[in-house]
Amino acid sequence: MQNTKYIFETELEELLKKYLGDDCFKINLSSFQANKSTDGVSAKINAFYEDQLRIDMSDCSDRMKIDRTITFSQKKLVPEMFQKFLLELGNICLSGGKLDLAAEIFKKTKNIAGKTAIKAESLLGLADVFTRRANWSRSLSNIADAESLYKKIKDNLGTAKCENFIGIIFSEMGDIETAKEHFLNSLSFIDPERDKEMTAHLETNLGIIDNIRGNFIESLVHFNKALGIYNKMQNKKNAAEVTHNIGMVYLESEEYEMAVAAFDDGINTAKEGHFIPILCLLYHAKSRALVGMNALYYAAEFADKALEISHAIDDKLALADIYKVKGIIERKLKNFKVAEEFLLNSLRINNSLGNEMNIAETSLELALLYENIHNTDSRQFYLKSSLDYYKEINASSKIKKIEELLNYAAA
């Protein structure tokens, strides 16, 4: 009885007809669907990959258990302990990609918080939710509120958390210089011997900056320091995240086997702990590495799974990036029209998120696509706009690569 595709597509087509008239037939809605289904893993994939891609997403029984636990704890705990409990529970929800529930819990905590520190922490929790949804302005406003509360009670670690968070947001927007300033500022508020976890977070973030700039060795030094701390603390979630970052260094330096090994390690940990948002990043990253190894069929499987998860957890940045990878895969398969559609989707979403770095990356991919289809003007346009960004952040290896491409065209 259910025929979702038919009804929704019909509805969409009717809407398009209303706006475009006969032009609506220029849009071939089924071309994206010609690709593999995103809601399953292909039967042809090998057993190891299949196992990596099988993951239960959160369902309503989780929500029921969490609700029951909240009600139970509210009865058993004194208010302050209950609020601290809620903060931890909110973070568990974040790790599992349950953003709506996390927001609900942090909001509740904020409303009932007695102590300033708890209120500030709940604001940071909300900021985390907004950051994951790429809602920068609401995230920054919550961080500002939290920071002023921490400063009021002279809580240096709290202030450091806020500065670190602001750095993350700038880094997500591609403003590497400002991001680094905030990370270093954050560092100045903590005692690395005492505040070990925070130190590891900052090492990770500084490592990411170095990787973007092409300083691969320095980047690995930061990541390994962070990984050591996380492993000692048995913080598996952050360990999986750093493992992903280590893989990203190998990916950027085109050492694909090493990258895949790191991603596999991360996938293992993330699956074990059910860290869905990190798993999404790892699937996406592995897809990129598989593209590098020309294993396009497998790359598509991982990209599709990452796309499905990114939509489910509302991770717009990842989603835009996955569209880019799908575009690259289609370009390599010589499906240039579909490739262009994916890349333009990626560019549009990155533009709306204001993510300069991803805009530059997607522009570079579009330039490569236009080279394939001999559209010289578009190629030059996207190469130049990409180059502008990389010059701004001083990313030497990328600048070199793009200049070579531009010179090749000039010759």
Place this chain on the structure above:
Amino acid sequence: MINNKMHIVNDLKSLVINYIPKDVAEEFFKSLEEDVTLNTDKECVIPDLDKSQVEYKIPKGIKYRLLIDKTITHCEKLLEDEQFFKLVLDLSQLMLFAGENAFSLELAENLLVKFNQLNKRDAIAAETNLMISKIYWAQAYWDECMQYISEASNIFQSFESKAGIAKCENMLGTLYGEKGEFDKAQKHFVNALIYLKEEDDILSHAMVLTNLGIISTVQGDFEKAIWNYKNSIERYVSINDNRRLSRTYHNIGMLYTRMEKYDAALDEFNKCITISLENDYLSNCAVAYIGKAFIYTKLKNSSLAEAYINKAMEIAYKINDTLSIADIYKIKGMINTDLENFSLSEEFFEDSIRLNRDIENKLNEAESSAEMSKMLRNNNRKEEAEKYSSAADDFFNDLKGE
């Protein structure tokens, strides 16, 4: 393969034991590990219609996303700005109907960013604010909902759009209605009708009538409610608005439920569900499933009630409909009372009351308190029952006073 159910239980257990002594939490842990899906010890025979309804598979959002992203990327190049903005707003509405709240919000928020950059404060900007208010309303985010209604109202007022202000008044009424503040809600609906008097806006008119029907139902004025619903249905049919038409069938189902005409109520819920399943109107499905589960509870058919309430929970979780989730816990409490699982029943009522309190839904909090009180009284816990019944009575007496 990873068992997700155990994951969350393990996470919760390791968190709780940091705060609550193990021996205190032990019993709770045990019940948390159990599957609280009912085992009624009876062979459950589900009629074909019910079977097709509870076996509904929720569509995956990513399928919508792929098509809509592609559509937007193309149309941005093909359409004039104004047309493009309207299309994106329509798509946002479409995604809200489909229960894709986050995506719907993303589309509407992106529009607002553009409008702010263009310093655009016209009808489409106001409609976009109103759209966002609806998305927040659907998730019981009252503050955010109010904020966007105010912005929409300010814009509509700046160019004296009566039809626009009426829409805002209707939305304000809806917001207060969900919080159980029915006198305020009614005032806003009446205001909306006044603004619509000289306007030829069939849809807005129908929506206000539906909402007045809901208020009349709550207040026990059933004749008036029927009159309002019939009038709104005529209008929805005339403009072919199936989504709102089916929602009104649900509302009539609720009315018959209040009148204890359960067969008639089931017919109306089924009408709502048939249309909603065909079109994947998830929110309508969730509320109508809850309506049917409630009736099956009253008819002492626990298995069917459980089947419907579980499906409703699946949908409500997917669309983050906290109001419905709180209602679902109430019905789960009622089902467990019937099955004499009193401890679980008490827990579900407590969940429902807490959640309703968190989202400030006074009517539902009172209803859950009343059910809790009934269960406690039957278990000779009269003192505890008294506490809940007096809280419920206070609310219902106030309502009668209104």
